[in-house]
Amino acid sequence: MLPTPTSEKALSRGLLDVLIRAGLIAVLAIFCFEIVLPFLSLIVWSLILAITLYPLQVRLRRKLGNKDGRIATLIVLIAIGIIIVPTYLLGVAMVDSVENVMAMVKSEGLHIPPPPESVASWPLVGRRLHDIWQQAATDVTGLLQRLAPQLKDVSRALLVAVASLGKGLLIFVFALIIAGIFMAYGEKGSRSAVRIASRTFNREKGPRITVLCTATIRAVAQGVVGIAFIQMMLIGVAFVVKGIPAAGLLALAVLLLGITQLPATLITVPVIVFVFATEGASAATIVFSIYVFIAGLADNVLKPLLLGRGVDLPMPVVLIGALGGMVTGGVIGLFIGPVVLAVGYQVFWQWVEDQPQTGGPGDEKPI
Incomplete structure (x- = not known):
């Protein structure tokens, strides 16, 4: 049966209405995003x-x-x-x-x-x-x-930091x-998050995705703070034993640098230079310098061990998400990256596992 002019006119009018509504929704979304963007x-x-x-x-x-x-x-x-x-x-x-x-x-x-x-x-x-x-x-x-040129660049980098x-x-x-x-308003916010996730995915996957995102954020946050605290203890004890001036404050600076994902070598390297300049090269000075320098790089070893604890995901997924997010989005990307990658990982494997059922061996199509 061929479509009549009346049905074609109604179809085109319905399509036009859909396009107009989609355009208005897109304009509204863009304006809302621009208003929220500074915050x-x-x-x-x-x-x-x-x-x-x-x-x-x-x-x-x-x-x-x-x-x-x-x-x-x-x-x-x-x-x-x-x-x-x-x-x-x-x-x-x-x-x-x-x-x-x-x-x-x-x-x-x-x-x-x-x-x-x-x-x-x-x-x-x-x-x-x-x-x-x-x-x-x-x-x-x-x-x-x-x-002078090198000192100028270093001073500029320090001021920016x-x-x-x-x-x-x-x-x-x-x-x-x-x-x-x-x-x-934590309980209301939790219910709202579950409702949004359920509307985005479905009622079965929504709660699981919400729990996954929450667990991933907490695991990354606790891993970052925990690693920074361990690094502060390793370096701070060495500073106290060696008798470095203001050792406690320097240890707190190491903690702050670790939380903000800045390298602890910004503190350890100047301290090593100070020790060599004041005490000279000796066995104790060399051992102290090697230990402090290695302790300043300990976060590179601790991150793979602590970053993904408590999350039902392979550790490389969390680690790659954290490192990739930090490279692309800075400190905030350190948290957003694992969440996005974890959700994508779960959705992908759910899609792989939810394959359509075949009626039997005869229904399979040859490759």
């Missing part, structure tokens, strides 16, 4: 922190009563105090150290002891390090002029406050 990073951080800290709120709820608002406020205040107080002490200590060094240089001048002859026998870098050290002991001004760290801490504090609001 997107803050919202994502808040969700990550709320999901990570919510188990603590559940535990405190049993002891302090069902007062989610007060419990969330208490957790946020304690977390902000844990972040702000060490950061303030570290900043004050750094300013005092710089002032003391400048005062010492003005009063006594800058005296660098000559290098031991054994430094020249070190493999690969011994001769070059001995020459630079010798020039620093005899002609500091000439050495600074010689290394410090500015980025300050911005990250500020965003982190605001994200904690918003995370407290999310935690105060």
Whole structure:
């Protein structure tokens, strides 16, 4: 039966209505995204922190009563105090150290002891390090002029790193406050997440996808903080035993760098240089330097061991998602990457397993 002109007109009108509605929905979605975009990073951080800290709120709820608002406020205040107080002490200590060094240089001048002859026998870098050290002991001004371009690049990189760290801490504090609001309505938020996932996938897969995303975020967050804490302990004990000035504050700086996914070598390498400049090359100094340098790289070994614990996924999936997300999206990508890859992994294998049933051997088609 051929379609009549009336049915064709109705079909084209229906298609036009669908296109107009889709266009209006697309325009609305674009406007909403542009409005939320300036706050997107803050919202994502808040969700990550709320999901990570919510188990603590559940535990405190049993002891302090069902007062989610007060419990969330208490957790946020304690977390902000844990972040702000060490950061303030570290900043004050750094300013005092710089002032003391400048005062010492003005009063006594800058005296660098000559290098031991054994430094020249070190493999690969011994001769070059001995020459630079010798020039620093005899002609500091000439050495600074010689290394001026490199020092300029290093100073610029340090300033960018410090500015980025300050911005990250500020965003982190605001994200904690918003995370407290999310935690105060944690049960409603959990139900909403399940409903959204069920609408996106189906009623059977929705709850499982929600649990998977939550477990992945918590595993990555606990793995990052746990690795940073272990690294702080390994390096901090060595600093205390060696008698490094402000060892506690330097250990806290290692913890902050680990949480923000910056290398601990930003702290360990200057300390190693300071120890060699003040104590010279000896067996104890070399052992300390090797240990501290290896401890500063320990996160590369600990991440594959701790990052995927508690998640029903192969560890390489979580690790690749974390590393790839960090490369493409920075610190936030460290959390988003494993979640996206985990959901994609689960959906893919569910699609592979949900194959249509065949009636029998005779129904199979030859390749």
